[in-house]
Structures are given as structure tokens and as C-alpha cells.
Amino acid sequence: MMTRIFPAPAAILRHAALLVTAALILAPFVWMVSLSIKPPGEIFRASFSFWPEQFYGIENYTKAITQAPLPRYMLNGVIVCASILALQIAVCAPAAYALAKLEFAGRDLLFALVLIALLLPHEVLALPLFIFGAKIGILNTYAALIFPYVVSPFGIFLFRQFFKTIPDDVVHAARLDGYSEIGIVWKIMIPMALPAAIAFGIFSVVSHWNSLFWPLIAVSDANLMPPPLGILTFRNEEVGIDFGPLMAATVIVIFPLTLVFLTAQRWFIGGLTTGAIK
Structure with missing residues (x-):
């Protein structure tokens, strides 16, 4: 029997x-990193070279950190994303457990509504959420950035x-051991x-770190x-956009996400594939 070589x-x-x-x-990420280390005169050249x-780079990244309060924007991103994630798990896990393990009237209908909600982009709800936020007085607060995303x-x-x-x-074994449904x-x-x-x-x-709308x-x-809203500070219609610091700020903003994903990619893939088996 011949062994396949090619x-x-x-x-x-x-x-x-x-x-x-x-x-x-x-390609866009390579282009972004390249622009973040180039002087203004080389950014709009017709020919491309990465280096x-x-x-x-030192000038652009220094401007990115000092020209706008980028650390403050990133701290806001951490506060908002961490709060949203904690509240989402607190709400979604019990709801998912009820849909998966409990028998009650209307369970299949509720799950069908969850599937329908998956099809709706969040932008559809922007106007009602804005009006509701204005009515209860939470606009221009952390609450306005957090509470619309609590239910995922x-x-x-x-x-x-x-x-x-x-x-x-x-x-069943956990119930016999005396655990409540919430404890389970x-x-x-x-x-x-x-x-x-x-x-x-x-x-x-x-999703929420990159949210701008x-x-x-x-x-x-x-x-x-x-962060995404904060880096718009580098847009200036009067003197033009300072692309070097803008690209440097963007690199700084997406770096934590890249690092987190590379660190947790094994669990990320496992979490998706295991749930897809059923």
C-alpha cells in the first residue's frame, strides 16, 4: 500500500x-500597527511598507496617552465590562438553568422568545432605551452604559x-443533599x-469594550x-485627524482584548464546542 506523500x-x-x-x-490590524509607528509624512504614501x-512610535504613543485621558477611558471600559458581565451571569445562569432542568408551563415558549431575541440587533432598542433612561434619570451615568445589557x-x-x-x-443528587435550586x-x-x-x-x-453606538x-x-468613544478625541475637524496617535490609541485599546483571548482561547473553544454537542 502506497503512503500518501502530498x-x-x-x-x-x-x-x-x-x-x-x-x-x-x-490586514487592517497590520495596517493599524504600521500607521501607529509612522510620522505624518509617511502615512499617506502611495507605496506601503510596514516599517x-x-x-x-514613541511620539505617537506618547501623544496617545497624554493628548487624551486614555487610561481613564480604559478604566471606564473595565468598570462597565466587568459590571455587565457580572450582572449578565447573575441573570442568565439561573434563567438558563430553569429552561434546561426545570419543568413548568410555557418553558418552550420562553425559550422560543430567547431565540427570537437573538435575531434582534441591540440598535433596534436604542430609541426606547434612550427615552426610558431619560425618564428615570440615568443618562450620562455608568448605569446608562450597564443596565441595557444585563439580560443577554x-x-x-x-x-x-x-x-x-x-x-x-x-x-437529583444535589436536591437529595439539601441544595436549593439557586444553590444548585x-x-x-x-x-x-x-x-x-x-x-x-x-x-x-x-462586544461591550468595542461598543460605540x-x-x-x-x-x-x-x-x-x-475606550471607543474616548479615542474620538483625536478627531478634529478644524486641524484634521491626527492619524498616528489615533492608531496608537487604537492599538493600546485592543491590546488587552488580544491578550485575554490568547490566554483563554483553550477554554473559549471548549465552551463553544461542548455546548454545541447536545
């Missing part, structure tokens, strides 16, 4: 498609799918669903601005 054509096509897709995704003739249909769906993979015997959620289900919680946490943090509407105080 890869199969299907494998070559798969890898070629993956390489092309990866190149298309990474500049005159290294201008995706979080309920992901946790529910993971909880469905946990045998019912585990739940926090002491049994959540520890077993840690990969799903990490996967959801990455989705949630990335709702913060642009909800807050105007510079002390409350999250």
Missing part, C-alpha cells in the same frame, strides 16, 4: 481558504445548551460550566466615556 486536494483548498481569510482579517523610514439572550442560550449536557442525575445553580452548575462561562465572558467583554447616545461626560 496532501489531498481538499486539504490544500481548506488551508488555502483559511490562509486567505486570515490574511483578510489581519517606516523614520520611526515615530445569547448568554441564556449558551448556558442553557451547556446545562443540557449535564446529566439530570447530578441535579451556583455551587453545582456554574463550576461545571466554567468553559461556557469563560466563552461567554470573552464574547461579552469584547450606545455610549455615543447615552453619555456625554468625558469622565464616563469608554
Whole structure:
């Protein structure tokens, strides 16, 4: 029997498609990093070279940190994202447990509503949320950035799918040991669903760290601005956009997300694939 020396054509096509897709995704990030270390005179050159003739990274990154309160914007992002994630898990995990393990009238209808909510972009609710926030007086506060995202249909769906993979015997045994339903959620289900919680946490943090549309509407105080809204400080219609510091600020803003994902990617993939098996 002859041993295959060259890869199969299907494998070559798969890898070629993956390489092309990866190149298309990474190209804007490579361009961004390149612009962040270039002087103004090299940014608009017709020919592209990643490394500049005159290294201008120190100046651009210094401006990015000093020209605008970028550390304050990033602290706001941490406060908002951490608060949203904590509240989402506190709400979504019990709701997902009820949909996965409890029998009650209307359960299937509620799950169908969760699936419908997955199809609705959050921007559809922006106007009602803005009016409601104005009525109760939370606009231009941290609450305006946090509370619209407390209930996550995706979080309920992901946790529910993971909880469905946990045998019912585990739940019955916990009840025999005297655990309440809430105790089962926090002491049994959540520890077993840690990969799903990490996967959801990455989705949630990335989504809200990069959010611009709702913060642009909800807050105007510079002390409350999250990173994407804060870096708009580098836009100036009178003197033009300072692209070097703008790109440097963008690199600084996305660096924590990249680091978190690379650190937790094993749990992230496991959390998605395990829930998809059921």
C-alpha cells in the first residue's frame, strides 16, 4: 500500500481558504500597527511598507496617552465590562438553568422568545432605551452604559445548551443533599460550566469594550466615556485627524482584548464546542 506523500486536494483548498481569510482579517490590524509607528509624512504614501523610514512610535504613543485621558477611558471600559458581565451571569445562569432542568408551563415558549431575541440587533432598542433612561434619570451615568445589557439572550442560550449536557442525575443528587435550586445553580452548575462561562465572558467583554453606538447616545461626560468613544478625541475637524496617535490609541485599546483571548482561547473553544454537542 502506497503512503500518501502530498496532501489531498481538499486539504490544500481548506488551508488555502483559511490562509486567505486570515490574511483578510489581519490586514487592517497590520495596517493599524504600521500607521501607529509612522510620522505624518509617511502615512499617506502611495507605496506601503510596514516599517517606516523614520520611526515615530514613541511620539505617537506618547501623544496617545497624554493628548487624551486614555487610561481613564480604559478604566471606564473595565468598570462597565466587568459590571455587565457580572450582572449578565447573575441573570442568565439561573434563567438558563430553569429552561434546561426545570419543568413548568410555557418553558418552550420562553425559550422560543430567547431565540427570537437573538435575531434582534441591540440598535433596534436604542430609541426606547434612550427615552426610558431619560425618564428615570440615568443618562450620562455608568448605569446608562450597564443596565441595557444585563439580560443577554445569547448568554441564556449558551448556558442553557451547556446545562443540557449535564446529566439530570447530578441535579437529583444535589436536591437529595439539601441544595436549593439557586444553590444548585451556583455551587453545582456554574463550576461545571466554567468553559461556557469563560466563552461567554470573552464574547461579552469584547462586544461591550468595542461598543460605540450606545455610549455615543447615552453619555456625554468625558469622565464616563469608554475606550471607543474616548479615542474620538483625536478627531478634529478644524486641524484634521491626527492619524498616528489615533492608531496608537487604537492599538493600546485592543491590546488587552488580544491578550485575554490568547490566554483563554483553550477554554473559549471548549465552551463553544461542548455546548454545541447536545
